Amino acid sequence: MARKTMTAAMSILLSAALAACGTGGDNKGTAEAEGGSNAAAAGSAASEGKITIRYWYAFGDKIEEAKQHLVKEFNASQDRIEVVAEHQGNYDDLHAKVQAAFAAGHAPAVTDLEIASTGVFARSGMLEELTAYADRDKDQLQLDDFNPGLMGNAYVDGKLYGLPFMRSTPILYKNVTMLKDAGLDPQGPKTWDELEQYARVLKEKGKNGMTVPADIWFYEALVAQSGGRMLSEDGKKAAFNSPEGVAPVEFWKKLVAEGLIKIPVGDEAGATADKDWANQLSAFKFGSTAGVTGSLEIAKGNGFELETAFMPANKSYGVPTGGCQLVITSKSSGEEKEAAWEFLKWMTSKENTIYQHKHVGYLPTRVSAVQSEELQTHFKEYPQFKVAVDQLQYARPRPMENGYPEVARIVRTAIEKAILDPKTTPQAAMDDAAKKADKLLSK
Structure with missing residues (x-):
């Protein structure tokens, strides 16, 4: 696609009011306003010889609580990678900031991406294609375990660009x-x-x-x-x-x-x-x-x-369907991309989809999570959570044209x-x- 057409498409993306596919108050400052603590975390990780990557996310309240908890647990689960999580407002805010950071050469390695925007970001060259990663780690990733009703927006032109994360209907x-x-x-x-x-x-x-x-x-x-x-x-x-x-x-x-x-x-x-x-x-x-x-x-x-x-x-x-998936930006270094991929796999695991579903209400993205004894017990106690899971049989992906x-x-x-x-x-x-x-x- 010609640069002029893609630039226009990106302008359209950032000026449009996207569907409100999640909830949660946007009462946090930007990542720049929180830079002191984030810089300290990154500096500490560097001094310990860890690979440090940034993760930008949308929305506050219980959604933010869940994301911050998961990042903290990931950092504690291993000693090679340090993820610095930074709040960036709602989806419109986040997308605009990612585009600006990408153009300036300092985009985060990982970001939330509202699903209908995947096509624009992928075709603009901003996203790392994940097909090779998924094929290489197919036994660990178990791509077939993701609910088929949530995979329509993960692919652009037959190529994988995102993993379902906090998804909704x-x-x-x-x-x-x-x-x-x-x-x-x-x-x-x-x-x-x-x-x-x-x-x-x-x-x-x-x-x-x-x-x-x-x-x-x-x-x-x-x-x-x-x-x-x-x-x-x-x-x-x-x-x-x-x-x-x-x-x-x-x-x-x-x-x-x-x-x-x-x-x-x-x-x-x-x-x-x-x-x-x-x-x-x-x-x-x-x-x-x-x-x-x-x-x-x-x-x-x-x-x-x-x-x-x-x-x-x-x-x-x-x-x-709605909500976001996790994506990797394309200008990150090879080392950062591998670290980001480890983070994506961990965040979208069976155990973590169970956690975020119970904490917030987003769909459990994996079939194994839905079938687990933990969620089956949860559904019996709180049937309000199961409705969206059952409704997935009637779900369809959102359009992703530029x-x-x-x-x-x-x-x-x-x-x-x-x-x-x-x-x-x-x-x-x-x-x-x-x-x-x-x-x-x-x-």
Whole structure:
């Protein structure tokens, strides 16, 4: 790909608002602000003759707790490699900083990478291809043990570039107490029609069925449930203006017009949806499986019962996967790449996927972890964690075309316009978005 085209693609990537495929507050300073302790750690490792590599990660709160714990355990597990973990904000922040550091020649050896961005980063030459490493260490890595439903975004053009790490799907969070108080079966809703019916009953009780942002991740799920796809098979044209892609927008617009759900807009839309659910103003919310632990704590603190479920089906169930994988940057030295590979293998092991799943709620990425006695016991005690695992049978990878992050922004804007503007039909809004998307995808 020509440099001009790739530079434009990277600009698109960094300016786009990616789907919120994880949770956790971004209340930490940048790695630069934390440089004192990190520099001290690196200096100490160097004096001990260890190979020191940097790992940049996204998100705070329980997600950060889990990542920092894993890094600490890795460093203590051997005496050859010292990993210095540095917080870099959300995925957008992280991606922008990695690109800038790569251009300046001092990128971290390892970084989280939101899955839909893998194609852009790989095709730009920023990522180390991992196929040879995986083939060499196949007995130790056991690549086939990763859940097949999570591997679609690990490959770009048939080559392996990442290992599934903290991965997710959107699920339905239900305030069971509100449903029971309204005389509704807490086992539902299981379909779009049932969701509408539940929302009507809740409205009569003075409550809101759902507060949901026009999030691209959730929209992708509704398109899949309708039997559609976001892009054409070859990724060169938009497909979301098909009847299957327009149906979710029509559904949302209808429910909003009748006061059955709320769709907030703007940068705080997701936070508004979470607050409405936490404050028991809305009975349902869509959210990442990464929020299970935190949501259970909120429900307990606010005195209501929480259950999770598949996202309601239309023609069928369907969800995109999300979250991040671990990747190695391509400009690291050979020694750093080998150290980074050891770190990737360790972080994505059976034992560590069990830990991060129980601590946060992200999907256990390995089949052996799901089948382990530890997680089977955990699922029996906390069935809310198992829903996303079971829903994986209906999962599909996210598009990874270079222009897709900008396409996602265009689609979200079109959805919001269709819902808020009485004069704009969902079909017209999505047709207009498709024309803009086609120009980006054809480059």
